[in-house]
Amino acid sequence: MSTVLPPENLESNPRVKAVFDDIRATRQTGFINNIWRYLAFDDDLLERTWAEVKAVMATPSDLDPLTKEMLYLAVSIVNNCNYCVHSHTAGAKAKGMTPAQHAEVLKIVALASKTNQLATALQLPTDPEFLMEE
Template identity: 55%
Template sequence: MATVPLLTDEEAPAESRAVFDAIRAARGTDHVNNFWRVLAHDPAALRATWERLQAVMAPGALDPLVKELIYVAVSAANGCGYCVHSHSAAARAKGMTPEMHSELLAVIAMASQTNALATALQVPTDPLFLED
């Protein structure tokens, strides 16, 4: 359960409804995710988050599928179930296959294990890995 109510279009401030419309237009859907409906309580934060997400997730040096896979991995590491689900759905929509998902989960699990070992053992970073 959210700590604040999910705002319907009718309940949301006009500024938030404008962002909802932008989300619908960008995604080509009538659905506005619960994440945005919770943020709608603070129209400025909603707009800033939506604009930043659009910029970061746009095609660039990394293609959109790779960005979604990274988002899933970071969300798993941070324990954000909502984000794991929403970005897994976005990754599937951008072409993630079941085999890619399995490999992604294997990489997440491996990184979690080796991160924990390196942290627990306080392994010093090899000078070769440090930038000048």
Template identity: 50%
Template sequence: MTNLIEYEQASDEVRAVYDDIRATRQTEYINNFWKAIANHPPTLQRTWQTVKEVMTSPGEIDPLMRELIYIAVSVTNGCDYCIASHTASGRAKGMNDTMFGELLAIVATANTTNRLANGYQIPVDEQFKNQ
């Protein structure tokens, strides 16, 4: 198991990222994902900047929808940690049990039809191209 870098043990570089996570998320909590990748500060910095930009910057996709997308990808990729953390975040942003169930039904359906399309090597219809 990877060593988790606590704030008190962290270098100044890591503490700066932790402080930004806390400020951005308005919490004192730093989760184990960040503590684990803090073992390589450049990866911590790069990953936090990307997550911060994609998940918190204003845009056309609202914060709850971003979490739902993240959960869907995490389910497909089989990332238990990401499923748990983004489900908690989704619930904090308004996701309820019914929405979660609908999301998982969509993920399951998409995975089934994707595998069928790939297995049968179905050519893309002309009307679907360049949309």
């Protein structure tokens, strides 16, 4: 089904093993999901992608982990990425998203997409109140 195959004996490559070890340590789980296994077809792509995910998503910051995961899920829905919708729905549930919150994320995504289309269709001029002075 995929367009590349994960290398065999993935963790015999020390760069891959280092990333996987860091994923396991950061997430405190032994589970390595497919995106990391398949990105391992290119060491550099794997390292850079994990480094960015770790920095943005797994480092304490001004947004709490559940909010970040719901934002990631919302983007994945709008980008229509099936794998990502599955993995980030699971991720958000693991971080505590309740069914009611899940429904709310969906309502916002759906409503925003609807009003986005209306605004585009109308070619709305931006209110001067929304503009910044330079």
